[in-house]
Structures are given as C-alpha cells and as structure tokens.
Amino acid sequence: MxxxxxxxxxxxxxxxxxxxxxxLYEKNQLIYNIFKSLQNDKKIDTxxxxxxxxxxITETLAEGLYVCKFAREINITIDKxxxxxxxxxxxxxxxxxxxxxxxxxxxILIQNKHSVFNRIETPKNAFASMFNTLIExxxxxxxxxxxxSQNEFWQYYKNNEGIFEFELRMKSPNLFGGIVDAESxxxxxxxDYNNTETTLKVKNSQGKLKIARDKIQSFIKxxxxxxxxxxxxxxxxxxxxxxxxxxxxxRTVEFKSSDQITNxxxxxxxxxxxxxVIQDISYPTxxxxxxxxx
Numbered sequence: 001m002x003x004x005x006x007x008x009x010x011x012x013x014x015x016x017x018x019x020x021x022x023x024l025y026e027k028n029q030l031i032y033n034i035f036k037s038l039q040n041d042k043k044i045d046t047x048x049x050x051x052x053x054x055x056x057i058t059e060t061l062a063e064g065l066y067v068c069k070f071a072r073e074i075n076i077t078i079d080k081x082x083x084x085x086x087x088x089x090x091x092x093x094x095x096x097x098x099x100x101x102x103x104x105x106x107x108i109l110i111q112n113k114h115s116v117f118n119r120i121e122t123p124k125n126a127f128a129s130m131f132n133t134l135i136e137x138x139x140x141x142x143x144x145x146x147x148x149s150q151n152e153f154w155q156y157y158k159n160n161e162g163i164f165e166f167e168l169r170m171k172s173p174n175l176f177g178g179i180v181d182a183e184s185x186x187x188x189x190x191x192d193y194n195n196t197e198t199t200l201k202v203k204n205s206q207g208k209l210k211i212a213r214d215k216i217q218s219f220i221k222x223x224x225x226x227x228x229x230x231x232x233x234x235x236x237x238x239x240x241x242x243x244x245x246x247x248x249x250x251r252t253v254e255f256k257s258s259d260q261i262t263n264x265x266x267x268x269x270x271x272x273x274x275x276x277v278i279q280d281i282s283y284p285t286x287x288x289x290x291x292x293x294x
Contacts, residue, residue: 002261004100004109005120006147006251006274008226009131011140012171012196030135031103035066046130053126054094061264062283064103070123071096072116097123098261102271104283107226108144109253109271120250141196143171148246150224150276154213156232156244162207164241165233168200168219181218197228207235225277 011030038044038057045054052073059067071094078089095116100109110123117123124144131142157163170186189198200219202209223230223246233243253270260266268283 160234167231170228
C-alpha cells in the first residue's frame with residue numbers, strides 16, 4: 001500500500017491593505033498559474049534548509065488535478081573501477097515521493113515514504129517553502145494545514161475524565177468561501193485587527209473546563225477541514241493526563257499501487273471521501289487519455 005497524508009492549502013494575505021498585486025491577481029489564480037508554468041518549464045526547484053528540492057508534474061489527471069514527483073537532492077559518492085585503482089566519483093541522487101495536487105478543493109496529498117523522508121513534516125514544509133518563494137511578491141502566504149476527521153475531536157471530547165485545556169488556532173477567514181459558520185466571526189475579527197490567525201485558548205487547572213458543543217461545533221469543522229489546529233489536554237479514562245493535537249491525527253489515503261495513483265476516478269474518489277467541508281466539485285471532463293480509465 002502507498003500511504004498519503006492529507007493537507008489543505010490556503011493563500012493568506014499578509015499586507016495591511018490590498019496592494020496593486022492583490023488587485024492584479026486573484027489569489028486562487030496564482031497557484032493555477034504556477035502549475036501552468038510548471039507544465040511548460042517541466043520542473044520547479046528551491047533551496048530549503050540548504051537542501052535542493054525539485055518538483056515535476058508526472059500526470060495531469062484533469063485540469064487542476066496533478067500527480068507530481070517531489071525530490072530532495074542527496075550528494076553521494078560512487079566507487080567505480082578505474083584504470084589503475086578504484087575511483088570515488090561524487091554524484092547527485094534524487095529519491096522522490098509522490099504528491100497529488102487538487103486545485104479545485106485546495107487539497108495536497110503527500111506520500112509518506114520513510115526511505116526518502118523520516119518525517120512527513122519535512123516534505124510538507126519544503127513544499128510550502130517552495131510555493132511561498134513563488135508568491136511572496138504578491139503579498140500572500142502559502143499555508144499547508146492538516147486535514148483531520150471531526151469525529152476524532154468529538155471522541156476525545158466525549159471520552160475523558162476531565163478537560164484541563166482547549167485551544168483553537170484558526171487561519172484567516174474566507175478559507176472556505178463562507179460555507180462554514182465560523183467564518184463570519186473570524187471575518188469580523190480580521191476586519192478589526194487585520195490578523196492572519198486567531199487563537200482561542202481556555203484553561204482550568206483542576207480539569208473542570210466546560211465546553212459547550214454547540215458553541216464550538218462550527219470551529220471544529222473549520223479547523224478539521226484544514227483551517228488551523230485544535231489542542232485538547234485531558235484526563236483519560238485510565239487517569240493519565242494527555243495532550244492531543246489535530247496535527248497528530250492527519251487523515252490518510254492509501255493506494256494499492258502506483259497505477260492507482262495515476263487513475264483519475266480513484267484519485268477523485270479518495271479525495272472526495274476525506275473532504276468533510278467541500279462536497280460539490282465538478283472536475284473538468286476533458287479527455288486525458290488513459291487517466292480516465294477506472
């Protein structure tokens with residue numbers, strides 16, 4: 001099985017007012033333009049923590065739906081036969097992972113392959129850094145956040161002997177086009193403070209924190225959809241104090257083979273299954289050859 005972790009990307013404005021670049025470029029179009037350029041230029045590379053990373057499009061499953069290869073350059077030494085002795089020849093190797101990009105849902109699936117990256121955060125952060133470099137001139141920040149299941153939160157909310165701490169970190173409003181109720185409050189906060197993130201944190205040192213489900217339900221949906229992070233510090237039924245973060249509970253997708261990774265119908269089905277926020281998406285039906293087979 002080939003396992004992927006699910007993230008949602010957003011472009012968050014960080015300027016204190018709409019600049020000329022904001023006016024000239026619709027933010028969603030920025031990422032589309034990058035991938036159009038990638039199709040023509042064949043690759044994008046960047047330096048992240050003194051390492052070189054390269055991105056290629058492997059398959060175009062539909063307009064705005066891509067299978068990519070993402071590699072980190074590794075310098076190795078190959079010992080080869082020489083005319084009089086063994087010669088050590090320096091070479092570059094590019095072990096890669098697959099990344100699936102859905103521009104319609106703004107979902108990124110990143111392959112979890114330990115032989116290339118020990119931690120999923122490494123390719124996630126390197127990928128985000130690459131795109132931030134490409135869009136920084138337009139006064140936007142490219143943000144990648146974990147997609148989780150809302151049920152994960154409600155299980156911990158329900159099954160505990162006490163809550164010590166509850167925290168929500170929520171990105172700038174209008175991430176989901178106003179379809180999540182939490183966005184109206186976040187929008188008002190943003191208008192008052194011009195913030196790019198809102199944090200709500202409450203504590204009770206005795207573990208007697210009261211959290212009304214109906215008051216936070218919309219915010220949990222917002223965060224679980226990839227709009228930030230939630231944190232709970234609870235006393236478990238086994239009387240152990242535990243701190244849980246949504247970042248530990250990333251939703252995953254598994255494909256049986258590399259052939260499934262490049263199968264349009266299978267990819268769309270798997271992405272739709274993990275998206276609890278945006279359900280009604282019509283993918284372009286242009287003919288992309290064998291990628292349309294099921």
